[in-house]
Every structure is written in structure tokens, then in C-alpha cells.
Amino acid sequence: MSLGPVMMDLAGTALSQDERRRLCHPLVGGVILFTRNYEGPAQLRALTAEIRALRDPPLVITVDHEGGRVQRFREGFTSLPAAARIGEVHARDRGRGRRLAQAAGYVMAAELLAHGVDMSFAPVLDIGRGVCDVIGDRAFAEDPLVVAELARHYVLGMTQAGMAACGKHFPGHGGVAGDSHTELPVDDRPLSALRAADLIPFARLCPTVLAAVMPAHVLYPQVDAEPAGFSRVWLEDVLRRGQHFSGVIFSDDLSMAGAHGAGDLGARARKALSAGCDVVLACNDPGAIDGLLEALSGYANPLSQARMARLHGRPGHTAGELSENAGYRASRELLASLLPESA
Secondary structure: OOOOOEEEOOOOOOOOHHHHHHHOOOOEEEEEEOHHHOOOHHHHHHHHHHHHHOOOOOOEEEEOEEEOOEEOOOOOOOOOOOHHHHHHHHHHOHHHHHHHHHHHHHHHHHHHHHOOOOEEOOOEOOOOOOOOOOOHHHOOOOOHHHHHHHHHHHHHHHHHHOOOOEEEEEOOOOOOOOOOOOOOOEOOOOHHHHHOOOHHHHHHHOOOOOOEEEEOOOEOOOOOOOOHHHOHHHHHHHHHHHOOOOOEEEOOOOOOHHHHHHOOHHHHHHHHHHHOOOEEEEOOOHHHHHHHHHHOOOOOOHHHHHHHHOOOOOOOOOHHHHOOOHHHHHHHHHHHHHOHHHO
16 A cells, blocks of 8 residues: 555544544555654554554654754653754854754654654754744754754754654745744745745755755745645745755645635645645644545545655664664763753
8 A cells, every 4th residue: 555645643642443544544644743642652662563553565653853842752752952052052163063963863863763753844944033933943043054054964863863854844934923823924025035045955955955845834925826835836846846856745734724725624635735745734633634535535646655655764773772872872962061951
């Protein structure tokens, strides 16, 4: 069975019968986990093992686990620094900042892979202008060249651990004050201004470094009349052709208010897929999943399926082996030495 275009969430720490049924649907391709799905390392390993056993090839298991305030699993996992803290170190000592970024990416990815999670939606490539609270300290820096540099090293750490990387939120959420979880933010800058700043990290990382990209639920009316995640101009013209990106495009969560203008969940999903998304995230509305799957009945995109199959993680160590690995221990020590609060 191939991997479908829907990525769904779960209600609790174990699968319900309805969730098992939905996860076996051919239109489902993956799962995104949240804090509510975690009570401890052993439970997480059992949950991911059960999810993997449902399908062949197994579903792709993901999470938002960037560090700082966006880290879904806490107890039993290393407390990771926010990206902005890494940027602050880099401003004082460029080499130390790069090493910290690589260590953070490696520790994050190694720990998740050892617990059966394939991928974290990271790194954030937004520009930290101090304008957008929902981005805030999730951004590495205000200088797009620094964002690109630190993100490249963060991804290098992820890659060394065996995890693919997803850059977000294309083409940049850092220039608007609105929170797309609760509204549709509007960025009135022209494409030339975005190319000169926000698009730089994506342009530098998309062709060879990123396996996936997640667009923002933000409207850029001087570029297109549709928000980025529903726009063929952004996804096909700018991202695929302009930035030579050949990986997976994930929609951001279609339950967010910034996506509601596209209609009901089924209409949002169809519009996102038609615009160029490979996978649509449908979270926090379990009662709507069956209707979404019905709305997408018959949908198939072999190219998207092939792209998705490349996102499975390659764990280097089990959870028991990880603490004995010299590279992992050194990376954790580096995090602790540079940012004691992250230890």
C-alpha cells in the first residue's frame, strides 16, 4: 500500500479502534504527534511501534519538536534551546553558534528516531524581526544570511542522526504580526522585497539541503490572491521552479484559522493539493477526518507518494544505546556548556 496525502493526529497516548481504521485508509500517509500523545519514553516507543505495524510501507510519524517553547516531548528528552538562543551565541562567536546549531539538530533527531519518530518539522527559516509573536524566539536571527547559516548546520546535525529536514514557513512568516492559528495574516510586501530577505534561507537550502518544506498560512496579495499554502504561484512557480525544490511540500495544519477561507476541511485539502502540496495536515478535528477521506476519494499522485517514501528516518541507535554513544554525549555536553539552561 502506498502512502496517501493525508497526515492526521491522534487523541491520546494509545490508538483507538477508529484511529486504527483511519490509519489503514489508503489516503492516509502519516501521523503527527502532540504533547497529549506523550506520557513517557516507553509509552512513546510502544505507540510508534504500533503505528508502524499497521502498514507496509509504514506510515511516516512526525512531530513539531524544534526546541524552546515548541518541544512536544519533555520528560525523558533533552531540553533543547530555542533557535534565537543559538543566534545569540552566534552573534558573539560564529563558530560556537554553528557548533551549537549542529548539536541541537543532532540531539533532537537522534532522540526522536530512537523512539520511533521519523521526522520533526524543523528548522524554522523565518526571519526574527520581532514583529511576529507566534514566531518570536523560534527564529534564529534577524539577518537572513545568519538564519540560512545556522539552519544549514542544524540540518547537518539532523542528517548525521538519520532524519530528513523540513523548512518552514515558506516564504516567511516573520514579517507579519498576525498569528495564522487565529487569523489570516496579510503581508503586503512585493516579491522583490521578499526575495531580498525572507526567501534567502529557502533559496540557499531548498535545492540540496531540505527534504521537505511547509508553506505559511499567510496572504501576500502583491504576489497572489491566494495564501501561500493554496497558491500555485508560490508552490509551483516560486518554490519548485524558482528555487529548484524537488522534495515534499506539507500544508500547515488545515484546521488553523488562516486556512478557513478555503472552505470546509475537504475543500481546503483539495485546494492545497491542487496548488502543489504533496501532503495535507488535518489536526484537532477528529470528527472531520472521515469526511476528509471521503472528499479525497480516488485522489492519487504517484510523484507525491514517491517523495513521501523518502522521509522515513534511519535511526542509528535504540533508546538504550543512545546514552552510550560518544557523539550523542558530546553533543549534549556542548549544549550544556554553551547554554546551561538547555542541559
